[in-house]
Amino acid sequence: MTAHPIGLSIRAGTKVYPGTIALKSVDFDLHMGAVNVLVGENGAGKSTMMKVISGVEQLTAGRVEINGQPVRLGSTKEAEAHGIGIVFQELNLFPNMTVAENIFIAHEKTRLGMDIDATEQRRLTRALMMRLEHDIDPDTLVGDLKVGQQQIVEIAKSLARDARILILDEPTSALSAAEVEILFRVIAELKADGVGIVYISHRLEELIRVGDYITVLRDGAITGARSMDGVDIAWIVRNMIGDSSKDFAKQVAHPFGTDVLAVRDMRLADGAGGFAVDGVSFTLRKGEVLGIYGLMGAGRTELLETIIGRHRYCSGTVTVDGQDMGRPVVADRIAAGLALIPEDRKQDGIIQDLSIRENMTLSSLSDVTRGRVHMDLRAEQRRVRDFVKQMVIKIASPEHPVASLSGGNQQKVVIAKALMTQPKVLLMDEPSRGIDIGAKAEVFRVMRHLAAQGLGIVFVTSDLEEVLGLSDRILVMSDGRITGEFTAQTASDTALITASAIGHGSAAATQKESA
Amino acid sequence: MTDATANGSAAADPSNALLMLLKARTFIALILVFVFFSIFAPNFLSAANMVIMSKHVALNAFLAIGMTFVIVSGGIDLSVGSIVGLCGMVAGYLLLNGIDLGLGWSIQFLTLEICLIVSCVGIAIGALNATLITKLNVAPFIATLGTLYIARGAALLSSEGETFPNLTGNADYGSASFRLIGSGNLLGIPISIWMLIVVGLAAAYIAKRTPLGRFIYAVGGNERAASLSGVKVTRVKFFVYMFSGFCAALVGIIISSQLVASHPATGDTFELNAIAAAVLGGTSMSGGRGRIGGTIIGAFVIGVLSDGLVMMGVSAFWQTVIKGIVIIAAVVIDQAQQKVQARVALQAQAAIGK
Numbered sequence: 054m055t056a057h058p059i060g061l062s063i064r065a066g067t068k069v070y071p072g073t074i075a076l077k078s079v080d081f082d083l084h085m086g087a088v089n090v091l092v093g094e095n096g097a098g099k100s101t102m103m104k105v106i107s108g109v110e111q112l113t114a115g116r117v118e119i120n121g122q123p124v125r126l127g128s129t130k131e132a133e134a135h136g137i138g139i140v141f142q143e144l145n146l147f148p149n150m151t152v153a154e155n156i157f158i159a160h161e162k163t164r165l166g167m168d169i170d171a172t173e174q175r176r177l178t179r180a181l182m183m184r185l186e187h188d189i190d191p192d193t194l195v196g197d198l199k200v201g202q203q204q205i206v207e208i209a210k211s212l213a214r215d216a217r218i219l220i221l222d223e224p225t226s227a228l229s230a231a232e233v234e235i236l237f238r239v240i241a242e243l244k245a246d247g248v249g250i251v252y253i254s255h256r257l258e259e260l261i262r263v264g265d266y267i268t269v270l271r272d273g274a275i276t277g278a279r280s281m282d283g284v285d286i287a288w289i290v291r292n293m294i295g296d297s298s299k300d301f302a303k304q305v306a307h308p309f310g311t312d313v314l315a316v317r318d319m320r321l322a323d324g325a326g327g328f329a330v331d332g333v334s335f336t337l338r339k340g341e342v343l344g345i346y347g348l349m350g351a352g353r354t355e356l357l358e359t360i361i362g363r364h365r366y367c368s369g370t371v372t373v374d375g376q377d378m379g380r381p382v383v384a385d386r387i388a389a390g391l392a393l394i395p396e397d398r399k400q401d402g403i404i405q406d407l408s409i410r411e412n413m414t415l416s417s418l419s420d421v422t423r424g425r426v427h428m429d430l431r432a433e434q435r436r437v438r439d440f441v442k443q444m445v446i447k448i449a450s451p452e453h454p455v456a457s458l459s460g461g462n463q464q465k466v467v468i469a470k471a472l473m474t475q476p477k478v479l480l481m482d483e484p485s486r487g488i489d490i491g492a493k494a495e496v497f498r499v500m501r502h503l504a505a506q507g508l509g510i511v512f513v514t515s516d517l518e519e520v521l522g523l524s525d526r527i528l529v530m531s532d533g534r535i536t537g538e539f540t541a542q543t544a545s546d547t548a549l550i551t552a553s554a555i556g557h558g559s560a561a562a563t564q565k566e567s568a
Numbered sequence: 569m570t571d572a573t574a575n576g577s578a579a580a581d582p583s584n585a586l587l588m589l590l591k592a593r594t595f596i597a598l599i600l601v602f603v604f605f606s607i608f609a610p611n612f613l614s615a616a617n618m619v620i621m622s623k624h625v626a627l628n629a630f631l632a633i634g635m636t637f638v639i640v641s642g643g644i645d646l647s648v649g650s651i652v653g654l655c656g657m658v659a660g661y662l663l664l665n666g667i668d669l670g671l672g673w674s675i676q677f678l679t680l681e682i683c684l685i686v687s688c689v690g691i692a693i694g695a696l697n698a699t700l701i702t703k704l705n706v707a708p709f710i711a712t713l714g715t716l717y718i719a720r721g722a723a724l725l726s727s728e729g730e731t732f733p734n735l736t737g738n739a740d741y742g743s744a745s746f747r748l749i750g751s752g753n754l755l756g757i758p759i760s761i762w763m764l765i766v767v768g769l770a771a772a773y774i775a776k777r778t779p780l781g782r783f784i785y786a787v788g789g790n791e792r793a794a795s796l797s798g799v800k801v802t803r804v805k806f807f808v809y810m811f812s813g814f815c816a817a818l819v820g821i822i823i824s825s826q827l828v829a830s831h832p833a834t835g836d837t838f839e840l841n842a843i844a845a846a847v848l849g850g851t852s853m854s855g856g857r858g859r860i861g862g863t864i865i866g867a868f869v870i871g872v873l874s875d876g877l878v879m880m881g882v883s884a885f886w887q888t889v890i891k892g893i894v895i896i897a898a899v900v901i902d903q904a905q906q907k908v909q910a911r912v913a914l915q916a917q918a919a920i921g922k
Binding site: 411 | 782790792798855856913916919
């Protein structure tokens with residue numbers, strides 16, 4: 054491998070957020086004309102580091118150098134001026150505008166600096182789409198595109214700005230195998246042009262295939278950085294997790310009870326002519342932890358949502374403790390013993406304006422209400438105090454707005470809200486998303502503890518280790534269907550990954566063979 | 569736990585004092601307005617003036633209480649002014665004509681029956697608003713703008729634009745007591761003020777001590793999260809719009825009784841005063857925040873301000889300008905309060921180390 058010049062480097066970079074240190078004095082070199090791969094667990098600091106490079110966040114201490122010169126990247130504008138482009142994990146597109154308008158947002162092609170040259174923009178968009186081998190009409194509204202296509206638009210946006218350094222934060226999470234192939238071809242082209250690419254992903258085989266250099270992050274520190282020669286999955290995993298494997302609360306051996314939840318032939322349309330959930334059936338026993346593994350967009354979130362009754366138009370039946378649930382009404386299902394911890398805490402979990410207390414008791418107010426009208430506020434406060442203690446939530450006062458808490462504590466508030474309804478089945482959608490390691494361990498401990506008490510738990514995750522470490526049984530979903538079922542004994546990471554790729558076209562299979 | 573609370577508040581003491589001050593701002597404003605006018609407006613503090621003023625304030629306060637629930641739930645109700653007009657006309661029509669079934673005789677009603685029927689009209693229009701918003705997915709602004717025109721048009725149609733005069737009622741029919749609603753006293757306090765006290769206390773109780781009240785705040789704060797927590801969002805919305813319609817109906821009844829006549833244009837732009845009172849009282853237009861007590865104080869600030877300015881002989885045009893400035897100032901201060909409040913909470917949270 055020829056030496057690639059170093060285009061950008063971070064020296065002793067430290068980033069402190071309220072309550073947590075996201076980066077601890079990291080040194081990072083970005084090689085031009087090569088793919089610099091960045092791996093680490095959720096919350097290891099990858100995204101923070103990329104935000105620093107792209108000017109979204111500034112370092113608390115340390116410096117960023119471009120071509121050996123210290124630079125200030127105070128905003129995305131300044132970063133762009135240095136030729137740095139980023140494709141975020143969460144898409145930053147305007148669904149109400151067309152593809153062409155999105156690609157040239159804030160960089161409109163104009164005549165005399167005033168009049169937008171729509172024809173030219175359309176022409177350039179078409180050229181970009183040709184290069185990305187996607188047949189997307191420049192005049193389509195972005196909101197009408199599928200997530201994978203939106204990702205392509207996001208990539209085109211960076212290309213349109215002639216980025217010298219391109220950061221791709223999990224670009225393939227929503228792409229089909231065929232689309233991934235196209236993306237890799239584009240990456241190879243860009244590399245040949247001398248563009249420095251940073252590639253973040255959780256799919257390890259993909260990293261080994263596409264990467265030239267690899268940097269591994271753990272808890273905000275770099276634990277390994279080298280060229281990709283001779284790197285294998287075992288090396289990556291060792292550096293990612295460290296010698297002490299993650300402390301999943303040990304399984305408490307306990308017998309499972311009777312079936313507590315049965316889902317039959319669940320179907321939900323995805324609005325684009327297909328099914329987001331396509332005929333899923335499974336049962337859950339008391340005290341069992343059922344992990345559902347799959348990639349983003351596999352229909353896992355939608356499955357949990359149909360079970361809790363959020364979607365009015367879905368077919369299939371849900372039975373809780375032998376009792377058929379009938380029409381989907383969330384309140385009825387909560388009353389029957391289901392409870393959901395949603396994936397998107399901010400959107401679906403908490404109510405920012407309300408206090409911690411009011412958030413926690415929202416689902417179970419009837420327990421402290423006399424005659425369906427009068428709430429006993431003292432009883433409510435007592436309950437909140439009990440749960441705060443039981444869940445070890447660190448709060449100054451239950452009367453503070455829930456928004457003042459860290460992610461982990463917010464998540465515990467959401468879990469407490471669900472537990473206050475005394476559920477028989479807990480549906481948890483990515484329960485460890487966006488919370489720090491300590492809080493994660495706490496959440497897992499609570500899960501095991503609840504299961505030992507006879508609660509049935511269904512939890513969705515895209516973290517292999519988590520699903521393998523926590524589940525009594527694992528279902529793998531892909532493309533709205535269940536594509537694999539494993540017990541704790543038969544499950545392995547390769548088996549799960551293979552199952553999660555089923556239905557993503559034949560390219561998935563060929564990709565695996567070549568890898 | 570109690571330890572942590574004590575430490576947290578001690579650490580943030582100056583901010584806490586500022587926060588208290590900001591939270592009480594509407595009340596402070598009310599006191600200031602009162603002191604100002606008692607010095608500069610002759611007879612401002614006389615008992616007679618107090619009674620007249622509180623009657624004026626009460627009308628707006630009723631609407632503002634209903635409006636507060638609607639705004640807290642994340643909506644808006646523009647139709648209340650028109651409901652006032654239509655309900656006044658219905659009350660006037662029933663008093664004068666009863667219901668004529670075309671059989672050569674007509675049904676006449678007692679005062680109480682008239683009040684109940686008129687209330688039902690207000691509640692029904694509220695239910696129509698809620699139906700449009702929840703079942704047909706019309707934005708609250710548009711839905712209630714539509715019913716604003718419909719109700720006003722209906723009011724004008726009911727009398728071909730004429731006034732129903734001389735609503736003295738008829739002792740033979742048991743409706744002579746209708747006048748008392750607007751002009752009667754109980755223990756020296758006008759009936760309409762007693763009604764306001766009852767409605768205000770009931771609304772405050774609903775907001776603070778019932779699950780329904782909590783749900784109203786939850787729906788306004790984050791509708792998706794509320795519905796996933798098992799809150800029946802549709803029901804909550806039906807309640808707030810129907811309650812708002814009910815409050816408007818009460819105002820319609822009180823005004824037609826006070827004036828002993830009902831005019832179809834009554835209540836024009838009342839909805840704006842109601843919104844202003846709610847906002848002045850700290851209700852957030854984006855939903856999720858607001859208190860009944862604050863709204864009532866807000867209504868008093870607006871009412872005292874306009875009556876006081878009249879007594880001082882300030883031109884009506886200036887009054888309008890001053891009202892606008894007060895409302896904007898209220899919102900600007902509200903923003904400052906939000907910032908301080910968030911800072912205090914974060915400091916307290918930081919004080920416990922996480």
